[in-house]
Amino acid sequence: MKYIELIFQAKEEEARKHLVVVKPFSLEDEKDSEHAALNVIRRIFSLLKDVRPGSDLTDFTQLPPQLNQPRSQLQVYGEMIYSFGGQDLLGECSRRVLPIERLKSVVTWNISKLRPIIFGLAPYNPILGETHHVSNGHINVLCEQVSHHPPVSALHATHEKENIDLTWVQYFTPRFRGSYVEVEAKGKRVLKLLTRKETYEMEQPKLIMRFLPAAGGHWAGKIKIKCPETDLEAELHLNSGSFMERLRGNDNRSIKGKISESSSGNKLYDIFGHWDRTVMATNMKTNEVDVIYNAKDNISELKPPIVKNQQEIMESESAMVWSELSEGILKKDWERAKKAKKAVEEKQRLSSKLREAAGESWVSKHFLVVKDGKDWDCSPLQPMVPRAPLIITEPH
Template structure:
């Protein structure tokens, strides 16, 4: 096993429509038609994985983590059995699952209306983590992932730009030049005996080009409970501030911790204020389910009357003696009269529990579309043999290939050190986020020109 492996939980140029990507798009559509096997002649995205999730019953995380209590999990080797068959770069792309919210924000004329939809998008970006207790594969240095969704009107490129510390950069852009969404992520993890806590490092930046607006925020904290004993479960908590750098509007969202009796599990509450700090809307809901918006006066009046309070069916502490028991999830969010629905989570597919708790969107991320293999970069993680083997249910091959790739990466690092060479990123450069002034990895453009002759051999 690689002692230098990073343990993850589970995170500029805009080419015009006459760039090299269009010729690729045309070629891809043509190959889709040629390779289609469905009766209607149209290629369809898959709805299941090639094999069901492997059992983790015979493996002990405790044997690996017992010496790491209170430490940052930056160099802990984890067996492949605790992974899910996706790279962390693919996991990042799940931020785009609810891209329709960005498209909606682009159509709205009022900045407060846009902010509340952007807030819903920020919440939706972490929603797919619910019940995703397998860790994604650590990207190799130089690994990439591209995602083109013509049906959703965007394309995305991500790259592993650093190994120590591990940093993943991504850039998504509208095919019609309506928005850009980008960031660089370095999750800092610690093991606390019964749980693993992930502190999100890295700023999310959403630019609505038509409105000349830029929004930034940092994702909430994430905690995976019952690492040693009991059923694994996830909570998100912490304050998320979304800032509109063009108007001065701000949205403050409180992802509430579970609490002693589980009353606040999954709840998100917050407000939108304008540049004069006047509260304009109240936002509430659950990050696992839905988000609503309501007038602040209506919200306060509802709270003063006690609302439609319901007694918990079972008051159950989050701090059990043997395990951090997950409180019973309440059926729905209690909707305050006069509220507007901003977003609702797409129900998971029926076979999700047998497929690593993937959403329908996640199920498609490691799929190789017809003709795509010869067109994309050789560094794309869909070409990784260890992830592909795990997806196919071949754990022995997955472990063998994982160890081979890790040794190849170590050998490459030794060679660079001997020759006093530094690694050069391909698609992103370290710079300054123009909206926050903070250091950030920014997309340099050119990926979709399809010139990959100098891509490194990492697999």
Template sequence: PREPPQRSDCYRVRFVAEQVSHHPPVTGFYCECKERNMCVNTHVWTRSKFMGMSIGVSMVGEGVLRLLEHDEEYVFTLPCAYARSILTVPWVELGGKVTISCAKSGYSATVTFHTKPFYGGKIHRVTAEVKHNPTGTIVCKAQGEWNGTLEFTYSSGETKVINTSKLPVIRKKIRPMEKQGHYESRRLWQHVTSALRSGNIDSATEHKHCLEERQRAEGRQRAASNTPWTPKYFIKEGEGWVYHNPLWKTH
């Protein structure tokens, strides 16, 4: 008999994103790891507001993580982001509650990203609880920093610690610029990016203005010909958007 396939220690994560709507500006994300039979489909758009010395960005939308080996779907929301001290030395933090739920397993989680208190206190703090909904049992609690050390305590008394800052960082691979499509963001914004890197704000502003004017002209042309905007990689499904060829449909 044929030997069963060995679980590989080498995993490849594939990712694609596309702006699927302009009004409102919705972005679709898709990520998969075939070796681990996992994929994530997310759609999100943002609402921004000024708050004195800060800018708050709310993430509207949700994601679905699929674990194909277990035939489970985990639906999750996203935290808010805050840009602080925008007129001096800016820094970014996350805040708000995130929910994660799986109808099949009956488990759900609430993750709270704590913003820094005005006086004192640590930054990037996070706490979480995992609950078994049918029994109401809290099976796990977590606390720590989302970009540092996280400690997990289980109802059995077992504990685990993960230091996210010591996890290996794998640089993403992208197509060479000349092989990218005309509307791929790195190619489309290359002159703006180059000007910003060299500190030439006037040139960056000029290139940005040209891109925006071209987008407006193309929008007017589509409106005049009654041609809808058609995404390349995502299709509308209910209130969200999904990747047209996701991993779960290839099984």
């Protein structure tokens, strides 16, 4: 009898630990992407027909499963850090000997986080307390949804071998502009090279989802990177391209910028290229030109995480929270997907009501969360992110 009970417990545990982790969207996947089709655009406009231009879309989350990617926004954030091909660009930031070379590496790593956008399909809005924990080599990444209304995500990543610490807090304001949606991302992004005793503060670009006259998603705006300890900074400008430029195939994803001394403004490097192809840096003293980034080497043929340790997977793991919905979307079983999405949302609403009835506030498990007016800040509760039960590769 005890043996039968153990079997049932094992089956329940296996069901509870069911995960669905999909492959990251890679550079080569764009060739097969059909998400800008007219039926998608019509569906989007039908959802936005009563929304006025300039309106805040933060709470506009009731998308049908047909307009969802089979992944949570937390996974999208995490992929920017742990999902890459070829060289470990994050670790390279600390390996460089000269301060100027380290800043160039930080610039290169920032460019590598720019990924193609799937137009017309949105990731799931994470539930409160949802987590995503993945390791790739020496890089360990932990994300947590620390607020649901408004949606705020926190990320902590550490590089075990190179003693690097990265913290993000991300919250955004999507606004409907008539022919496009503008998503302004806010929150601190801080990269610390602990061995070098250097801190790099980084800004975030905007995301533009355009419907007319040509549909597509593009990164735009400015990225500024500053290191007070070395008196060096970089400024990058992303160009999403005008309608006519996109028709001609010109500068759709161009990037231009510079590396300078903060105090004097003296320009040391000129940066130019395309973030989905190659980016170059010209030394202003020697006029030498180096390729500092090759997108094909870094964001092609990306692999999904695999389960390394089933027992250590948290119940809050994103790939488990949304597994039923993701399977429904992948199999195009829209009725199953609709029920699964409703079940997750209802469970979250019930948890919120129970906390409210008990007079309790939700507390983040992995971050100290501070809200100051409309601004948010998050500090990791642990100095190092532990090895994750989901991995891309083992450390060398």
